[in-house]
Amino acid sequence: MIGKLNHVGVATPSIERSVALYRDMLGATSIGEKFSLPEQGVWVCFVDLPNSQIELIEPYGDASPLKGFLEKTPSGGQHHICFEVEDIIAARDDLRTKGATILGTGEPRIGAHGVPVIFVHPKNMGGVLVELMQTPREAHA
Ligand code: CO
Numbered sequence: 001m002i003g004k005l006n007h008v009g010v011a012t013p014s015i016e017r018s019v020a021l022y023r024d025m026l027g028a029t030s031i032g033e034k035f036s037l038p039e040q041g042v043w044v045c046f047v048d049l050p051n052s053q054i055e056l057i058e059p060y061g062d063a064s065p066l067k068g069f070l071e072k073t074p075s076g077g078q079h080h081i082c083f084e085v086e087d088i089i090a091a092r093d094d095l096r097t098k099g100a101t102i103l104g105t106g107e108p109r110i111g112a113h114g115v116p117v118i119f120v121h122p123k124n125m126g127g128v129l130v131e132l133m134q135t136p137r138e139a140h141a
Contacts, residue, residue, distance in 0.1 A: 001091060003084035006113070006133055007046070007053040011069050012076035015045045015058045022047045022054065036060050037112060044112045055082070055112060080119070082131035088116045091132050100124040108134075 012018040015034050022028040030048035037044055041064035047054040057079060059066040069079060085091040088108045096102065101121035108116030111133055120130040 001085060001094065003086065003135060005052050006082045006084050007055040008078065009055045009057055009080040009082065009129075009131065010076065011066050011073070011079040012056055012058050013070055013074065015043055015056050018056045018076065019045060019047070022056075028054075039109065040111075041065055046112070080129035080131050082117075082133055084135040085132050086135055088118060088132060088134040092118050095120060095124075 010018065019031055019034075023031060028047045028049075032046040032048070034043055034045040036042070038060060041060050043058040043060050045056040047056065057066060059070065066079070070076065092102055092106065092108070096106075101124060103119040103121055106118070108118050111117035111131070113133060113136055115134045115136050117131055117133040120132065122129045
């Protein structure tokens with residue numbers, strides 16, 4: 001059921017500062033534009049790697065779910081990992097059958113790649129916040 005590693009989510013108090021780190025410290029050359037996902041309370045910016053992406057996320061608005069994370073880790077840090085699945089509803093239902101808790105309402109939301117995503121509670125995944133996203137259609141081409 002688990003597919004490709006799509007991205008690693010990294011929380012940061014400043015996307016601009018993090019972009020500078022990936023560019024200047026690690027030599028990243030393909031870095032997207034910052035954009036907001038108001039419904040999820042985050043600013044997002046993707047750093048492209050040969051085999052994956054880093055998703056930089058910064059709190060957007062006072063109700064951002066990232067605020068608590070950054071209060072505990074003010075400098076930012078690794079927040080979640082995202083794997084692709086063929087069918088997000090089938091994946092969610094399978095996880096629920098196995099006793100996992102899906103965060104939020106449990107209904108998929110449209111994520112940063114424009115496809116439905118869910119988040120699995122870290123208590124069910126050894127302390128790792130796992131995002132599952134439905135494989136984008138163009139990836140099949
Ligand atoms: Co993500």
